Amino acid sequence: MTLQRPASITDAFLQKLVSRVPSTSGGTWKLTEVYSGEVLVELPQSTPADIEQAFASARKAQHEWAKWPLSKRLAVFKRAHKLFLDNAVTTTDLIQVESGKNRRMAIEESCDPPMVMSHYIKRAPKLLASTKRGGPVPFLTTSTEIRQPKGVVGVIAPWNFPFATGMSDAITALIAGNGVVLKPDNKTALSPLYGISMLEEAGLPKGLFQVVCGEGPDVGPTLIDNANYVMFTGSTATGRVIGERAGRNLIGCCLELGGKNPMIVLDDANMDETVQGAVFGVFGNTGQICMHIERIYLPESRYDEFKTKFVAAAEALKVGASYDFGPEMGSLVSPDHKDRVQSHVEDAVAKGATVVTGGKARPDLGPAFFEPTILEGVTKDMLAGATETFGPVVALHRYSTVDEAVALANDTEYGLNASVWGADLSRAESVARRIESGNVNINDILATAFASKGTPSGGVKQSGVGARHGDQGLTKYTDVQNLAVLKKQVMGARPGQDYDAYVKGMLSGLRMMRKTRIR
Template identity: 45%
Template structure:
C-alpha cells in the first residue's frame, strides 16, 4: 500500500528530471552547488548552481550589455513578447502547476492562482505598456511659448529578490513590467523555489526575450541578496519587513529606488448585515489559501457580536471539512506548509495562545501522516493582546476571531497594527461597506471577497502602507516605477527673462500679470 509520501516521491521523480534541471539552469552562473527540496517529502528535489558574489557582478555585466539593444526595440515589439508568453504559459500550465506544487506544497487550485495572476499581468502590460510609456505633452510655464514633452526611460538593470511563497507570481509577475519597460533583470529567487522562476524565464526566452536580458542568480539570501542590492539600478523586493528594511537601507546608500512588498496582519470585518454563508465561505478562502502563506491572506477575523455565534458555527464547520492533500492533482482544499520553520511558527503561536487562555474552535494539530509540514487549518477564539498570534504575522493556516460592537470599534481594532497591506469588509450594503473600506489603513480593501478581487484587478495599484512596504505593483504605478521620467522643455520666441527692452521691474510686472491671467483662464 502506497503512502502520501510515496506518491509525492513518485511525482517528484517524474516531473523534475535531470534533463529538465539542465535545461532550466542553462546559463545560470554558479561555480558552487546548492539544492532545493520539496515540502511534500522534506527531501532533495534538485541540485542547482550556487552563484558567488563575483558571479553576481558578472550577471549584472551581461544584463547591462544586453539591456541597450532590448531597450532600443519599439515598445510594441517588447510587449508582443509578453503576449506570446501569456499564450505559451496557458497552453503548458500543467508543467508549471506541477513544479509549483512540488516546490511549495500548496494545493493545485492555489497553484493555479499564480498562473491566473501572471497571465493577467502579461495580458495587461502586453496591451497597455505602449500607452503607459508613450511620450506625453504637458502645459509649459508659458502656454504656446513653452512646449513640454515627458519621456520615460528604463532605469537600466533591475535587481529583483523574490520569495518562496508565490514563486511564479512574485518572480515572473514582477519581472514582466520591468522587462517591457526596457530594463534588463537580475533576479535572486528563493533557492527552495528556484525551479519555478527558472521555468518562467525559459518560457519568456522561448516567447522572444533575449537570453541575457533576464539573469538568475541562486544562493543564500544573506550572501547573494546584498550583492544584488550593490549592483542594481532599481530594486524590487517581496519578503519580510525586517529584510525589507535592510534592502531599503542598501538602496538608499546608493541613491537608487526600491519597491518593497512586506508583511501583513490582515483583517476581515463581518458586519451585522453580512450574508453569513457567503462570508463564511469567503473567510475560508481568505484565511487558508496556500495554507495561509500569503502576504494578503486574513489572520484576524472581526465579527459583529450580534452575528458572531452563527457565523462561527458556519465558518468552523467549513474549516473542519477542508480536505488536506499533497497530490499533484485537483481536489485538495489545502496543501502543506513550505518548511519546518513555517510549521514551527504555527505551532509556537497556537501553543502560546492556548497557554494564555485562547480556545481552539477548529484544527490545532499538525498532520505528519500527510507529510512533514502539514498542519490543520486552525481557528482560535479568546485571543488577547500580548499573545504572539494577536500581533505577529503567523504566515500559516491560523486565524484569530474577535467580536466588536459597532463600526468605529471594528475600524479602530483593524487599524491597530503597524502593518497595512490588505483588508476585507463583508456587508449587504455596498455604500456602507465602501464607507468603512475608506477608513481602513491598508493599500487594498476587498468588499465581499478576501483578497482576490483587489489583487486580480491589475489595472489598479496594489501594495502596502506602514510596515507593509513601499511602492505599488500593477497598473500605471507598477510599470512607471521601473522608469526614469525625463522632462524636455522647448522655449520659443521669448526667453524667461527680461526682453524687448524691459527692465527687471517691468518684467516682474509682466510675469505677475500673466500669472493672474492664467489663473482667470483656469490654465493648469
C-alpha cells in the same frame, strides 16, 4: 503508498533549469520536494562575483533592448502570453513540487503572469509614450515628458508565490525597457527558472533576464548595490534592511511586506457566503498568502452562528499531498516554517488562548503539514496576536459596535489587506473606507483586489512602500526626462530694456495668463 511525481518533473528537466544559475564557487543547495522531503536537485549558489557578472550581462543586453520600439518589445509578450497558457500544467507541476501547495492554488498562480502581460500589452503604449506640454511662455516654449527605463532592476521574489510575483514583477520591468536580475528563494527557484525559459522562447533576448540564487544575507547586498531599482516582496524586517540599503545607494525601491490582515463581518452578512470566503481567506495556500486573513471580527449577535459553521467547514477540509485536485489544502513550505507556525499556536495556548479546532502538525501527511487551526482568546501579548503567523491559523474576536470593530482592525502596525462582509454594500463600503489598509475587499477576501491589474495594490504603515499593478506598477520602473525647448530668446529683459519695466511686464503677463487660463 509512494507519492508519484508528475511526469514533467524529470531529472534532466530540472538539471536544465538550474544550469541557468551562475555559480563559480558558491556550492549548491538541496532543493527538496516538500511533500516527501526528498532532494529534487542541487541548486547552484551564486557568489558576489557571479552576481556582479549577471548584472554586467543584463546591462549589456538592456542597452540594445531599450532601443527596440515598444511595439517590438510587446510582440515578445504577446507570444509569451500564449506560451505561458499552453504550458500552465507544467508550471503548476513545478509550483506544487517545490512549494507543497494544493493544485488549485498552483494553477491559479500560473495564471497571474499572463494576466499582467495582457493588461500592460494594452496599457503600456499610452503610459510609456512621450507627453508634450506647454512651457513657461505660451507658444514659445514646450516641455516634453519622456519615459526612460531605469536600467537593470533587481527583483527579490518570495517563496509563497514564486512564479506569480517573480515573473509578473520582472515582466513589467522588462516591458518598460529594463533588464532584470531575479533572486528567487532557494526553496522555490524552479518555476521562475521555467518562466524565463518560456520568455526566451518567445523572443526575449538572451542575457537580458538573469537569475541568481543564494541565501538572502549572502546575495542581497551585492544585488542591491548593482541594481538601478529594487522590487521586493517579503517580510517587514527584511524590507527595512533593503529599503535602508537602497536609500544609501540613492535608488528607488518598491516593498510589499507583511500583514496581520483583518476580516470584519457585519450583522447583515450572508453567513454561508461569509464562511465560504473565510475558509479560503484563512486556509487558502495553507495560510501562506501575504493578503490572507489572520483576524476575524464578528458581531455579538452572530458570533456563535459563524463559529459553528466555520469550525465545521474547517474540519471538513481535505488536507493532503497530491498532484491532483483532490486536496483542498496542501503543505506548508518547509519543516522549519511548520515549526514557526506551531510555535505561534503553542505560545498563544500558554498565554491563555483556546484551540477551537486543529492546532497540531500532521507528520502522517508529510514533514511540513499543519492542521487548519481556529483560536479564541488571542491577545496582543501573544505571537499570534501581534505578528504575522503566515499559516493556516486564525483568531476569532467579538465586537459590540462597528466603531469598535474598525478600531480593532486598525490596531496593528500593518496595513496590507482587509475584508468586510455585509449585505448592504453602501454600509460595507463606508466601513471599508475607515480601515487603514492598502487593499480592502467587500464580500471577498483578496482576489477581487489583487486581480484588478488596472488598480495599484500595495501596503500602508509597516506593510510596504509603493505598489504593483495599475499605472504606477509600470511607470515606477522608469525615470522621467524633461525635454524643454525654447523657440525664441524671450526669457529675460531685452537688450537695453529697463529691468523694472521688464518685471512689470512679466507680472502683467502672469496675471493675463491666469485670467485667460493659458497657465
